[in-house]
Amino acid sequence: MIIETFVLTAFQQNTRVVACDETRKAICIDPGEGSDELEKYIRDNDLELQAITLTHGHLDHVGGTTHLSKAFPDAEIILHQGDEHLYYGLPQQPLFMGIQPEQLAGLGMDYAAPPPLTRNWEHGEIYEVGNLRFSVRHCPGHTPGHVVLAEESQAKVFVGDCLFLGSIGRTDLPGGSYEQLMESIETNILSLGDDFSVYSGHGPETTVGYEKSTNPFLNGTYQIGKGKFF
Numbered sequence: 616m617i618i619e620t621f622v623l624t625a626f627q628q629n630t631r632v633v634a635c636d637e638t639r640k641a642i643c644i645d646p647g648e649g650s651d652e653l654e655k656y657i658r659d660n661d662l663e664l665q666a667i668t669l670t671h672g673h674l675d676h677v678g679g680t681t682h683l684s685k686a687f688p689d690a691e692i693i694l695h696q697g698d699e700h701l702y703y704g705l706p707q708q709p710l711f712m713g714i715q716p717e718q719l720a721g722l723g724m725d726y727a728a729p730p731p732l733t734r735n736w737e738h739g740e741i742y743e744v745g746n747l748r749f750s751v752r753h754c755p756g757h758t759p760g761h762v763v764l765a766e767e768s769q770a771k772v773f774v775g776d777c778l779f780l781g782s783i784g785r786t787d788l789p790g791g792s793y794e795q796l797m798e799s800i801e802t803n804i805l806s807l808g809d810d811f812s813v814y815s816g817h818g819p820e821t822t823v824g825y826e827k828s829t830n831p832f833l834n835g836t837y838q839i840g841k842g843k844f845f
């Protein structure tokens with residue numbers, strides 16, 4: 616299994632190329648922005664990009680879809696239905712963050728309308744990439760249509776912005792819910808097993824076991840509504 620990470624955007628987002636090393640079939644999980652380096656990596660390594668697989672619709676995870684789709688027009692583009700409004704609303708997303716229209720070009724956020732999605736993720740589906748098999752798990756809370764992709768035979772899970780080393784995804788953006796996120800993490804990530812490697816949308820890799828024991832949101836240190844750690 617090949618996993619190559621590119622840190623892109625002002626948000627330091629982890630864009631990943633994940634491939635089957637036997638068949639060279641590949642996916643790109645969350646292309647954050649248009650990147651010639653990313654495109655070159657796929658071509659130089661003789662990978663066949665079969666899909667752009669989106670964990671959720673935030674701009675720092677989908678902003679490079681247009682560029683990558685133009686470079687590899689046969690690649691599917693897949694997102695859960697619950698985040699379609701974010702994806703197709705990409706040109707407006709920076710404005711909702713308080714960025715002024717005249718600032719967009721300077722920040723590289725003057726997004727065109729993205730290409731049409733090929734289809735939607737379904738919770739519970741198995742998505743095959745060569746000999747890799749990803750189970751697709753709907754994990755709402757950070758956004759309504761967030762999914763994580765788990766390759767169970769390799770004990771690896773790609774969690775987008777649900778879970779980070781020592782933290783969890785923010786839930787204060789429109790469509791976010793702390794209660795939903797905690798339920799999603801418990802049911803669809805922690806249940807995979809302590810030995811699973813966790814690949815987050817921002818920051819370093821971690822494991823399920825390490826987060827269970829040290830992450831203050833998961834080990835009982837922090838309790839929402841109390842306003843403090845204790």
Ligand SMILES: [Fe+2]
Nearest residue numbers: 671673757776
């Ligand atoms: Fe996000």
